[in-house]
Amino acid sequence: MSSTEELLKRLGVSIDAGTLRLALTHRSYAYENGGIPTNERLEFLGDSILGFSVTDALYRDNPDLPEGDLAKRRSAVVSTRALAGIGRSLGIGEYIYLGQGEKLTQGKNKASILADTMEALIGATYVSNDIETARQLVMRLIGPLLKDAAALGAGTDWKTSIQELAASRQLGTIHYAVDGSGPDHARTFTAVLHVGGTAYGKGSGHSKKEAEQEAAADAWRVLSGAGNTPGAASSAGPVPAT
Template sequence: MTQSVAKPSGSSKGDPGGFLHAFGVQADPELVQLALTHRSWAYEHGGAPHNERLEFLGDSVLGQAVTVELFTAFPDLSEGELAKRRAALVSTVALAAVARQHGLGDMLRLGKGEELTGGRDKDSLLADAVEAIIGAVYLSTDPVTATAFVLDLVAPLLDDAERFLDALEALDPKTSLQQEASRRGVPHPAYETTGTGPDHERRYASRVTLDGVTGTGEGTSKKAAELAAARDAVTRLRLPVAQRRA
């Protein structure tokens, strides 16, 4: 597969993709290193490339692989139940659990601020790294190999999906908000998200409105801010009308 993507300069220490050997997968070491490079490290190294583009790609590959697997494995489940399982399995908490299982936190390249504030064990950073690794594998191999890798990677989650379903609302309030929209017969909501501050200390604020009720949230990533806004909106929607605040 001939695809071009910016790679971080300099040689990597050791074998950052060594954990892939257990899956029978080989990936471009530079792409793996890029997948493990957080934007805070990139900022401190002259604006070097970081893993967000690979994360974007990996998120799509992950979603498709899990969707097809669930559709095939559970022929009797409704669309709504399949959506719940998918949301649980690709949630930040679930992917962070995968990252911890394979020690990805120790492999991350982080800026000093993230290092000092426990970035190696932050769910959001770990989940993003898993998605970026999937993107790196996809670019290094082919769609069939990448799909097989995803399914091997999330196999423990598929076997224990109920554990994540029990906490689905907390894990993925965006899905809960979409379900509220479907139940009320209104369009799925759109998020208005803005970021402020330098790249290494960027803060995001998000706002989402459904059926006249607005939720707001903040976070250190766009994803975290939107999850917080969705959670706020769901909470407000379930209050008696007299208790809701704009």
């Protein structure tokens, strides 16, 4: 377990030791240690703060957007995928208290666990400070995503978005080629997305679904001409298949 001082430095907030430990306590660890409290209550609290903070920012910064578009943008930045990405960039996984089973299956890299822990940390920031401190944390974390108009336009379901884009341009059928590697307890999947027989996107993850979503996002950015957004493919055209 890494020093929590470094974690707080990355977050840019102060959280008292007890609340921070609670925010980092996954239910698998709690179960193996006599049923101690988990981070789920803080996660519940953080989810509400996250939702309100993002909604408020979107409402104020986009006076001309209709309700449906505001809702779609909010969904994009508070999704499990988005929060997990933030968690990975901060190295949150190294600090989470996990049970042995989750450790063996690389729980520290699972999108659901990372996203839930991020919400718990937002809740912990509120409990240890106040609503404004928690809101500022949310804006520091989510702000860059709110400015990524291309990614927001696709929403949370990249597979649906790329399917709609391919259909509108009559590019042909979509096919995912997925390969797995590594031992069963730490398996990694790689997906290549083919549109009309051409490979346009690659992705990887700890499940087939996650890898396919990453590949769909990669392909969507390429085909939509948004190749300069974070996580986009390195070129503006098809990618080599593997």
